[in-house]
Amino acid sequence: MARKLPPVDVVLVGFGWTGAIMAQELTEAGLEVLALERGGWRDTPTHFPPTLAPDELRFYWRHEMFQDTARETLTFRNNASQTALPMRRWGSFLPGSGVGGSGVHWNGQTFRFLPSDFIAASHNADRYGPLPDGMTVQDYGVTYDELEPHFDRFEKLCGIGGKAGNLRGALQAGGNPFEGRRSDEYPNPPMEMTFAQKQFGAAAAELGLKPFPAPSANMSRPYTNPLGVQLAPCTYCGFCEKYGCGNYSKAIPQTTILPVLMGKPNFTLKTHNEVLEIRRDSSGRRATGVTHVDVHGEVFEQPAGIVILCAYPLQNARLMMLSGIGRTYDPRSGEGLVGKNYCYQVVSSVDVFYEDRYTNQFVGAGALGMVIDEYNGDNFDHAGLGFIGGGYLACWTTNARPIETHRTPEGTPEWGAGWKKAVKENFLKSTSVSTHGASMAYAQNHLDLDPIYTDVYGRPLLRMTYDFTPNDRAMTAYLTDRAREIAARMGGREIKVNAREGAYDSMPYQTTHNTGGTIMGSTPQNSVVNRYLQSWDVPNLFVMGAGVFPQNAGYNPTGTVAALTYWAAEAIRSRYLRDPGPMVQA
């Protein structure tokens, strides 16, 4: 029997980036907010001080920061003809756990999606004709212009370093000429570029492209954000993605919001409390709170006026399915919406090896890179190409960690003396041009509950059915070719093309950019949440995170996830609290 706790105004399920932003905004509005986090407390000095943080074995190979697959994982298959099997070890993507969520171990590459990304269905149909059969891409229901002030807020919260390309409609030299109009410059200058970025920039410019420095949440200088919280300059140690930053140099909830939020009397955080279910009243139209279980196995009922799902996208979708809210998507009938439009991303790369130039790629940072955006979104004419969407190409120098990173040229043996020799010769002398491609939604790629496997509490695991689509394959082939052109001009001895071919493989790491499953849209017939991320079915339930993306764009998602969270928070503050109920009439 669950012990009933005193009610709160708002309960947040999960406490990463979206939870921290939402908690900050709603406590400012005077609400009493409780966050429930299934993992533990984490702060910089205790959990990843610089004396511990760069420990590859502990944090990456032994997965200290990631969700514990022995308690809960997901099952995976490429298509419905296969039996999905549990992922016993994370590979392709790395869901986080603990305070700060995956936001603690991200790289810090902080993009805004393109204006056309938010209207991918209508824009592409207008320009190229009807979308192909089976492609279920749709518009977000919110526009870039509406989100612009919220992108700006997040960039200032995080101290993003970058160079504007489109400042209030005026194109700026050195920035991304394709970006939507920005109301302000980035709060910090770009990071210091290294040899590899300079080679990439020169090669791209020779090809008539417009390289620009990547927007970075790794600090290019000391920064104090609008909340008064301090971020220190990055030391380019190369331990960002998969690691916590011990130098306070990467924007994460701990370095941007938590020092202020944790001191508020109307905020409470409970760690090691996993939400099992969203509770509803007898009408099913109103959430009454959540059921959660603590580390001792005691189960609680937590009543709340508003329930906001702030967990990782895969968790949010699963929790809705486990709570019976909305109908789970069935690709055979096309009915149901929860779990629909699961998307991922399609990445490839071209390595460049130098003979006598040192790239010293261990001098890196998660978002240290030069980028070109000519082949992203609808920045180029797709006529006759057989795909829509695209991605950016970039030369990143994010790390050269000794266990993980050993780039070797074509024809190198995979082990033994020959491999060691090649690693030694090339460790300091190589770089790579990567492509970061969008993933367009297709009817067959989706999430649902696994019929066989369960988690530590006996609840069905989430089942992922995913494979690359014809659009993905045509797109990645095109982008890889463009990357090859640039890489070939970067002055190296040789290049090596790492194309993305064959079926999607859940093991090699690609990106942790899982999207969809709780998509947003314009009607209850095409989406789980409305343009304010409010559940159509249960108006006092809101769903944050990249799960609301109807399809993925060719960028890293965190900037857009955060902007959507601020957008939803503002709608809750300015509209919902005054008139609780559906903010969009169906």
Add this chain to the structure above:
Amino acid sequence: MRKSAPLLIAGSALLGSAQAGQANDFSQLERGRYLTQAGNCQGCHTPPGEEPFAGSRALETPFGLIYTPNITFDTETGLGRWTKDDFWRAMHEGKAKDGSQLYPAFPYPHFTKMPREDVDAIYDYLATLDPVRKKKPENELPFPLSWRTTVKGWNMTFFEPGVFRPDPAKSQEWNRGAYLVEGPGHCSGCHTEKNLLGADKKSRHLAGGKLENWAAPDIRGGRHGGLEAWSKAAIVEFLQTGRNAHSAAFSIMSEVISYSTQHMTETDLAAIATYLKDLDGEERAAPATPDDAVMKAGAAIYFDNCSACHVSDGSGVPRFFPPLAGSGNVNNPDATTVIRVILEGARAVPTKRHPSPLTMPAFGWKLDDDGIAAVATYVRSSWGNSGGAVEADEVRDLRSLLAGGPP
């Protein structure tokens, strides 16, 4: 005397001693609240995380542990039965309600400088706090110190009761600063070296002291003083925000800033700065040049472990990671704080202005005594610093002491 002091001190027109009506007077309570903060009463009378002002915090003195009393107005365990006169006598003469002597760990040698009006205001403020029933543990003092009358002798030698007398030759601001520093602020409690009996060495006033295994730096602001390089504005910023271009507060000073100085008016902080800047120090003889091999080893450890934050030239990242070049802690002849920070790490105090608890990690698990001595020596002898060498034995002794073992 009593009539002139409050005019100077609070700029208020309150005259005379406590009158019945004043206890509920808002401005009187505000004045009491402000002075309670200025004196950082909460710091000593609250164990970390427990009820404010209810006492039982253990103060480590060189003589043993002294537990602070409950100063909420609980009738059994606190000040509930104390009259204003009782309270005045405690603050002014160091005597408890029953007439017994209080130990000078309670800074009555400083509080005696407060005029009756200020002490009454504190009484009135404390009386508004929720009373908390909490009995303090017995002090852990050896005989004969456990015998409170021994304090009588101490008082005869070291204690001069008497309220603050402004120096007419100095400005009003200087006098206000002097009153705050020497009276309620009791800065010399930490920043002045003590003699064998625990009394301030007058000749070493505010030139650096030692408390609870921390070495507090010289805070004299004039020529040759520890704060010689600090402007008045820098002193104000430090006390108000916990950070400035030179330093960041941690350990006991972080409590002082957190509970006390960050809440004080800028005018008062400027007065403190004016007073401190007027105190000249003494020129120090340069310490012997450290051994070359030790400096080399220290430099290597520094570049691997410290330079990411404190930068290779010791310049740090002002207001984020304190500069080590020119640091008062680093240059303190007593290396205790430097060694301790390397062993245990340190946390910059979060304040209203700077809520980030920026923290240096502990290196005690990672570096051995020789390594810590070498890096401390390197830091204390580089970039214009002249703190002098640190020996491995000093590190070993402090490590052992902090672990609860024999020095």
